[in-house]
Amino acid sequence: MKSIVKDGVLYFEFSDEFDNMQIYQIKPLVVQLIEKNHCPIVKFDFKEVTFIDSTGIGFVLARYNQIQAYGGELILKNVNSMVRKVFALSGIFSIIKVENRERKGVH
């Protein structure tokens, strides 16, 4: 996982198998970085993610609540067809914004 703060946006880039084990390992740091920065916008980038399951849905929903609590906004990026298929079942897209365009200079 990579993270960077730029122009008031906190970016996270997730990679590989975004499964129960990986989420267990990265969660404390993600929670802490969101809390420390309180950025108005937090973006989760799934470009390099090769696997996801319901653990990922739970993680995204919990971070959405965490970010909402201080008035911030969570945006999902590069949601590929596999991630979309799993997320779509949960109705996550009705509450969380998705941005699929690659923009220069964000990495």
Add this chain to the structure above:
Amino acid sequence: MNSMSIEFQAEMFNEAFVRTAGIAFLMPYHPTVDEVMEIKTILAEAVVNSIIHGYPDQPEGRIVLRMEVSDEKVVTIIVEDQGKGIEDIDLARQPMYTTRRDLERSGMGMTIMETFSDDFTIESTLHQGTRVTCIKKLGNHE
């Protein structure tokens, strides 16, 4: 007909191993990219459920994955534990229902297994265990 089984401990890091082994078993049957993704997800959901709900704080618990492929390329996936069992299966199957919100579980595991399978059944007895059976037909693309 071909079949295999793996028995493993209810340790969270075994989930990736079992998911990978299960899909490796099916490789000779040339599943599509979508079928691979769906079956991996089914395996992950079933195994994580057994670990988290069947054996909470009981990493010594045993879980068995059995897989069968028929000559018609119909895959049967069975994940079985001798854990806590499910009190109310109908409730557990409701989308977004979870008993472990504290672990940030989404409650979507069973919905995902059901959606990605052609047939999905759960049998469970309190304090005796749970068996999940998913059936998936391969090769509708050929």
